[in-house]
Amino acid sequence: MTNYCPCQNPDYDRSAIVSSVTSEWNLICEKKYLASLAQSMLQVGILAGSLTYGYISDRYGRKISTLIAMFSNALFIAISALVTEFWIFMIFRFLIGTAVGGTMLCGYILIIELSGKSFRPYLIGLYEISFIVGYTILPVIAYFIRDWRKLQLITSVPWLLVIIYYWLIPESPRWLITLGRKKEAVDILIYIAKRNHRSTENIELMVDEIEKESMRETQKHGTYLDLFKTPKIRIYTVITALVWMFCSHTFYGINQYIGRLEGNIYLNVLLSAVCLAPGLFVVVLTTLFLDRKVAVLCTFSVAGIALLIFIFVPTYMEWLTLTFAIIGQIGAYTSFVQIYLFTSEVFPTVVRNSAMGFSSMFGRFGGFIAPFVVNIGVEWGSILVFSTVAFSAAVLCYFLPETKDTILLNSIEQTETSKVRRPSRESIIAT
Template sequence: MLHIKNPVEKHFEKITRYHLYFYSLVFISQLPNCWHLLSIIFLSPTVDFYCNSTDGSSILKNKCPCNDPQWDKRVFTKTVQTKFGIYCDKKWLISFSESMTNVGTLLGASLFGMLSDKHGRLSMLSLSCFIVATSGCVVSIMPNIGSFIFMRCIEGLGAGGAMVTAYVLCIEYSGVNDRETVSALFHIPVTFSHITLPAVSYFLRDCNQFQLAISIPLYAFVTLTWLLLESPKWLMDNGRIDDAAMVMNKIAKFNKQPQSNIKAEIIEYNRTQNPASITKLNFFYIFKDKNLTTNFACMSWIYFVCGLGYYGVSEYISGMSKDIHRNVAISGMLILPGTLAAVILLKRLYRRTFLMSTCFLSGIFMIVVISTDASSTWMRLIMACICNCFFFLSFIIVFLYGVELFPTSIRNSVLGILSLMSRLGQIAAPPVVKSLSEITSGSVFGVTAILGAVTCFPLPETKGMELPSSLQHSKTLPRRKSMLEQSIMSAIGSKSS
């Protein structure tokens, strides 16, 4: 059957005025949203407390039991610990609070992924922003630690949903040639959230004021559903041809371009598709197809590895400096060059080659870190930062790769589940760092990253391909190896032997 190019992607081959307007608003919305994913660092930092000894002859620092602690408020005037009296045998509530926020994030990514496949990308993005803003404000007035943890979970639910829906929305507005650039640039707000959040905390040392400051700005992005247009690709692939044509005509009007007969193009495109292949799929259908099941299983492991490795190595780096504001800002600055490099590298390298390389190199550099003499502090710091940069690059690639492997009708659902796997890795990272020795935990991160590189091997290549609209399209993605992949596989094989 004659292949006709997807009419929406054909009209999106060039970046237009509307695209710049659209990307700008969506990207900016992710800056305060990502603040919420990192906020626990400044809501409950390590705070010292002092108690009188049993005989009253001396003052003891961080010693338990303690009946009436005097908190050190020189850096932070109010934190979760000082607000709710979290110390000694209650310290576990802080890590539990962080875990529940991550649970909310992974549930939000999955839930809103499925909802946006059913009800649309844009409306779910606006709803997610509303949930984050409202729950974030309510967090600041919670009267006890139980209600605080519950609202933090809801806050994470909205933040996870906002990130997934915003990302897929941006990718579906991108043409084949610009998809890599948009995917890499989407992570710039994530990076800037690392850099700017310490500044917010530096000027607002009270956890309640800090929480309100990062929450209220998100109310502005609830209006995105009125300021932007729904994904025409989602509309087209869900049979809403009139709505898709109307969106494309509004975009043409915004760009001051003549309106084309896009409706006829969409009808002709759908006519050339196999009717069975454009049937709306349920997420669980992927397990009925060998290729989709393989893709999903491989990507699930790689997402888990990226979450475990990136956040685990970040824990390593965070322990190398006592100034929390400077430490978080520097760690954000260190991944900025990698984010910018991804714009160029995604254009030049195949998806699978790039992902395999970054996983492999992050594993190698992590092994170098634990093999370097402990007295070489600066050398170990540099190696850890390079390792973290490669892990972050893996995140950038894997987000784009995951979107390109699955058809439109289940794309957000799959990305939500994959994001859940990433969050599971993030949840597992702190216990790995804190409960295992430095060499053992470093070995875990290094070995899992190298295994992630191996797991890339069965995946098809998607560079330069249209976003799959149907199951048949996803099944026919090419599977080929580059020379670099063969070299990496040979290196892995020689090391294992």
């Protein structure tokens, strides 16, 4: 009734949420920081998972790392719903994060390497449909299941069935070729060609040529150290790491903030999810018709400008504050989607997952800090921070190479010697 601290026997408003982590363990007053820490532990886990699964993927394969990450994700979420101590819950938040990091990273790289350059613009849109659908359904489920433990179980246990993907998805032929496992790569490519009613005559010859180019390097397994051994790769690594950190900080910060806005929490989250759907079309169109750098710079700028305007909107105009918060979220979200694609195109196959993992690690630093920035107590200060880092990310992207319509490179040597020239219109049509 008073909402003042200290509060020995708190009585929570259960009209919107019957049971939450906050009410379960009284994360208020002197324990309030633990609520932010619980959110940030997920980001710490994603950081660790990005590094761990990035290495596993480059060392043992895209397929096995993706499967382990997806199954572990569902398993750890289900177990977290059963724990009785907050510190155990925190451990599982971390473990959930590791699986989330692996799922986002390895799954994305797998489908990128299974697709040709002409399909990449559509691929990122199709890939994100699953995120939008899940994001949209979640507040609907939460509206009817208002106990946090039941919500965790209902949104995790069914997905343990992802184990059947072992028999449904192939390994990345590109990864197999870089390891000299030519026969396996040829078999997969022939299977894919037949399913697409394409000729299989020259597949083995093309794989031979790619293998010769890839095997010019003695290092068959990429490591994180390889990201810093050569000049171009080193510069790209530093820039993409900072861009990911700024992008993640903005995106997760706005997400946290939308959940704290006035009004119905379920409706706010649902609207923020639904409003991301147009972002998919924006991503596909910008990827098709704009250079990578121009597209990313524009979307980051949209996020930064929307957040600057947000500062000057009166707090009593709830619909307008929510509108600009969502516009900022769309800008940050579309930037995030494009950064995934941009980064995967900048780095060669042998270190692609390691590069994505390293960049994602810095992204988690940004995500880790975001809840604390939201909670600093000065609204305009929080928003100004998110806007500033969005503009900073846009500037940094200018210094990355343009990769639109380029063929994915396989080796570090290719990347260091390439001048990133896009093929002519005639060669694209011929290909």
